[in-house]
Amino acid sequence: MAGLYIHIPxxxxxxxxxxxxxxxxxxxxxxxxxxxxxEMVLRKEEIPGPLQTIYFxxxxxxxxxxxxxxxxxxxxxxxxxxxxxxxxxxxxxxxDLTEAKLKMLAASRINRLSIGVQSFxxxxxxxxxxxxxxxxxxxxxxxxxxxxxxxSIDLIYGMPxxxxxxxxENLDQALALGIPHISSYALTVEPNTALQKFIxxxxxxxxxxxxxxxxxxxxxxxxxxxxxxxxxxxxxGKPGYFSQNNTAYWTGKPYLGIGPSxxxxxxxxxxxxxxxxxxxxxxxxxxxxxxxxETLSTIDKYNEYVMTGLRTIWGVSLExxxxxxxxxxxxxxxxxxxxxxxxxxxxxxxxxIVVTKKGKFLSDGLASDLFILNLS
Numbered sequence: 001m002a003g004l005y006i007h008i009p010x011x012x013x014x015x016x017x018x019x020x021x022x023x024x025x026x027x028x029x030x031x032x033x034x035x036x037x038x039e040m041v042l043r044k045e046e047i048p049g050p051l052q053t054i055y056f057x058x059x060x061x062x063x064x065x066x067x068x069x070x071x072x073x074x075x076x077x078x079x080x081x082x083x084x085x086x087x088x089x090x091x092x093x094x095x096d097l098t099e100a101k102l103k104m105l106a107a108s109r110i111n112r113l114s115i116g117v118q119s120f121x122x123x124x125x126x127x128x129x130x131x132x133x134x135x136x137x138x139x140x141x142x143x144x145x146x147x148x149x150x151x152s153i154d155l156i157y158g159m160p161x162x163x164x165x166x167x168x169e170n171l172d173q174a175l176a177l178g179i180p181h182i183s184s185y186a187l188t189v190e191p192n193t194a195l196q197k198f199i200x201x202x203x204x205x206x207x208x209x210x211x212x213x214x215x216x217x218x219x220x221x222x223x224x225x226x227x228x229x230x231x232x233x234x235x236x237g238k239p240g241y242f243s244q245n246n247t248a249y250w251t252g253k254p255y256l257g258i259g260p261s262x263x264x265x266x267x268x269x270x271x272x273x274x275x276x277x278x279x280x281x282x283x284x285x286x287x288x289x290x291x292x293x294e295t296l297s298t299i300d301k302y303n304e305y306v307m308t309g310l311r312t313i314w315g316v317s318l319e320x321x322x323x324x325x326x327x328x329x330x331x332x333x334x335x336x337x338x339x340x341x342x343x344x345x346x347x348x349x350x351x352x353i354v355v356t357k358k359g360k361f362l363s364d365g366l367a368s369d370l371f372i373l374n375l376s
Contacts, residue, residue: 001052003248004080006036006072007259008061009277012095016129016198018190023277026063032259032277033068035284037075039258039273042289046266047256050081053245054088056110062092062101069108087150087244089114095132097140106147112243113144114152114183120173121166124159127204141177150241152181157219158212159187160205167215171222180241184219185234186212213361220357233311233363250308269295299372302329307367310346315354316370329372336370 010026054076056064064072076082089112090105097115105113117137119125125133132140144151153174157167174182187207190196198204220230228236232250235243248255257264261275274280274290283290296304302325309316322330337353340346345359345366353370355363 001083001248001253002047002049003053003055003245003253003255004040004047004051004076005055005057005245005255005257005262005264006061007257007262007273008032008056008058008064009260010063011058011060012063012093012131013129016127028277028281029063029068031281033064033071035281036259037071038284039289040075041079042284042287043256043258044079046264047080048254048266050083051076052083052086052253053248053255054082054086055245056090058091060093060096061090062096062105064090066104066108069110073109087112089152089243089245091116093131094136094140097144099143102143102147111148112150112152113148114154114243115140115144117141117153117174118156119159120170124156124162124166127159128156138173138177141179145178150181151179152183152241152243153179155182155184156187157184157215158207158209160207162211162215164214164218167218168222171219175222175226180238181243182223182228182236183234184236186216216361220360229313230360231313233360250312251314252305252308268301269293298325301325303371306333306370307364310353310355310363310367310370313354315349315352317352319351332372333370340366340369 009032010023010029013024088110090110091114092105093116097113116130118128118130120134120137122134125137141151141153155170155174157170171182219236223230223236228238229242230236231242232246235246237243252267254266255264257271257273260273260277260280263270263272265271271291271293274283280290302321305321305324306316316333318330318334321333333353337346337348340359341348344356345362346353347356348354355366359366
């Protein structure tokens with residue numbers, strides 16, 4: 001089983017916190033869609049088995065029209081084996097999701113929407129420079145529920161001037177709408193973003209880690225109370241609504257990334273495309289792949305497994321570590337974990353090392369403590 005990720009590198013406007021690759025000009029959209037389809041054909045042999053998930057990410061995939069989607073799905077059908085009921089997700093912005101657009105998407109093969117709400121409050125959306133307003137966020141979700149059962153929304157916490165009460169209201173609004181999956185992220189200040197410049201100039205307050213941790217604790221309590229499972233650090237799903245696509249990433253399944261800046265992983269090699277639309281289109285037109293690749297060492301694979309495993313409810317399997325990497329690695333990870341087990345940040349669940357509720361906000365730091373730099 002494998003996944004297919006398709007990067008749609010266009011946005012109406014740039015969000016102040018975003019460092020993903022995109023263009024705000026749609027002039028090359030049809031050329032880009034042609035190039036995506038051609039790259040799929042050029043790389044179809046890289047997929048080791050039938051596609052279980054197809055994910056349209058971005059950028060803003062909801063800028064695609066019916067003809068774009070038809071062209072992409074025809075290419076997939078012609079060149080890949082697909083399981084009988086794949087999960088097919090499209091990321092969307094609320095301002096794109098008119099009722100007409102939702103009808104079109106529901107008539108396509110898309111069966112899951114991931115909607116970038118980020119906040120139900122006007123002041124947050126303005127600070128982020130989102131293209132939608134609070135009313136559009138509410139209205140699009142009310143419409144979306146008429147056409148889709150499997151809906152996820154993104155929410156951002158730890159924002160400057162976001163009180164605990166406002167964060168709780170955001171969560172209450174999402175829960176009142178009956179959304180079955182919520183992805184929630186702490187606001188991070190990425191280099192060379194507008195947000196970083198505003199903070200440096202004193203226009204926006206710096207991000208406060210203590211506020212983010214408090215908001216995360218509120219998030220955990222609210223979601224647990226509402227019957228959601230925190231199956232990965234930033235992801236909460238009702239039973240039956242975990243993202244198959246994201247779960248495959250965290251459990252090390254292979255995936256093929258198509259489009260500018262898209263990453264791929266085959267179990268041994270990680271690769272990524274050039275993050276420049278015109279150069280990408282030109283290279284694909286010339287039948288060349290604008291790709292860089294790195295082969296992962298045994299230590300790289302171990303570190304990645306620990307990093308992703310500790311973010312999930314499945315944790316890190318000692319049996320898998322011994323089978324895939326050897327007894328030396330199993331002994332090492334248990335030794336490194338011991339002090340965190342004593343501090344109740346990690347616990348041993350039969351054969352698995354799992355993060356406790358107390359340790360969740362520290363999971364990336366805990367993982368780095370279990371990393372191996374060299375095993376001499």
